[in-house]
Amino acid sequence: MAKYSANNLLAGTQQAVGATYKTLVGLSAATATLCRGKAYDVLIGTDGTPADNVLRWDISRQTAAGTGTSATPVPLDPADTASRSTCLVNDTVEPTVTASSSLFVVGINQRASYRWVAAPGSELVWPATNANGIVLRVLSPGYTGTATGEVLYEDQ
Amino acid sequence: MLRPGGYSTLITPDGPTVEADTFTCAHCNKVVEVPPRADVNFISMCRCCMKPICNSPRCNNFACDPIEKKLDRAEKGGSFFL
Numbered sequence: 001m002a003k004y005s006a007n008n009l010l011a012g013t014q015q016a017v018g019a020t021y022k023t024l025v026g027l028s029a030a031t032a033t034l035c036r037g038k039a040y041d042v043l044i045g046t047d048g049t050p051a052d053n054v055l056r057w058d059i060s061r062q063t064a065a066g067t068g069t070s071a072t073p074v075p076l077d078p079a080d081t082a083s084r085s086t087c088l089v090n091d092t093v094e095p096t097v098t099a100s101s102s103l104f105v106v107g108i109n110q111r112a113s114y115r116w117v118a119a120p121g122s123e124l125v126w127p128a129t130n131a132n133g134i135v136l137r138v139l140s141p142g143y144t145g146t147a148t149g150e151v152l153y154e155d156q
Numbered sequence: 157m158l159r160p161g162g163y164s165t166l167i168t169p170d171g172p173t174v175e176a177d178t179f180t181c182a183h184c185n186k187v188v189e190v191p192p193r194a195d196v197n198f199i200s201m202c203r204c205c206m207k208p209i210c211n212s213p214r215c216n217n218f219a220c221d222p223i224e225k226k227l228d229r230a231e232k233g234g235s236f237f238l
Contacts, residue, residue: 036227059187061236098236100214104187112168116187122161122180124187125223127230 002080004073007043007150012069012090014146017046017055021137023066023091024149027073028133029126033084038123039134041152042104045113048145052109055140055147059104059124062135066095076152084155085133095135103134110143128156157190157199161208164189182207183215184237185223 008014008024015022027037044057068088075083088095103124108114118124126133136149160177167173177190182202188210190198202209204220214237221238230236 100212101184101237103185106164106189108166109168111170112166114167115165116162116178117164118162118178118180118187119160122178124180124185125227127227127236129230129233132230132236 001154001156002083003076003152003154004083005076005150005152006071006073006087006089008089008148010089011071015090015092017138017140017143017145017147019139019141021058021094021139023068023094023135023137024089024147025151026062026065026068026088026091026095026133026135027126027151027153028062028065028086028131029128030084030086031130034128034130035084036125036128036156037085037133037153038125038156039151039153040118040123042116042136043113043150044136044138044147046110046143046145046147048143050111051143052111053140053142054107055110055138055143056105056107057114057136057138058102059134059136061098061101061103061126062095062131062133063098064096064131066091067093085153097135110140160190162187179208181210181215182222183209183220184212186210186212
């Protein structure tokens, strides 16, 4: 299956991190090109002025997309076709997130970077249902700069 | 951890890189970090599907409802979670 890279530097303007969740990358299925997706690699960090603040990163399930900039995920193999999943980045209006559906939460210092890689069979899977997918989002009680997030995934 | 379901790496400028094994809950897909030298009972196992599950009551206290079933249900228009 084709693999893709999506991050919030692909399109749009990075949004400032705040006390409520800001979605950096949202991946979801779309009716016209319905397929499941599997996220297997997540990389997160900040690119603002270094300081000591805590950032809480979260990946949850969404059932409706927010308002963000449409990005074109990059195929890891240039011979592959464009991704069939929808990718929205740098949301200005948050998507509808299913309550208590958090798949991944990590609180890390602003100066730190974090990476999670799944073994085959342990990926984060979203259903082939329109607008259903996962969102990578962040909040911080103190940090107001920008953050970077990248998700590597495959279409099924 | 024997046969981990993933790997996490925390890179900080001030300290050593912290690495840990993870597993992905077979019922809800949640990623759980396993601390080094964690007790064998740290990971719950579903005795029906015989896969590791997280400690969330939704995964632990009810009948086996694997992620594959949840995905199928969502794709047929039903509720993802029971």
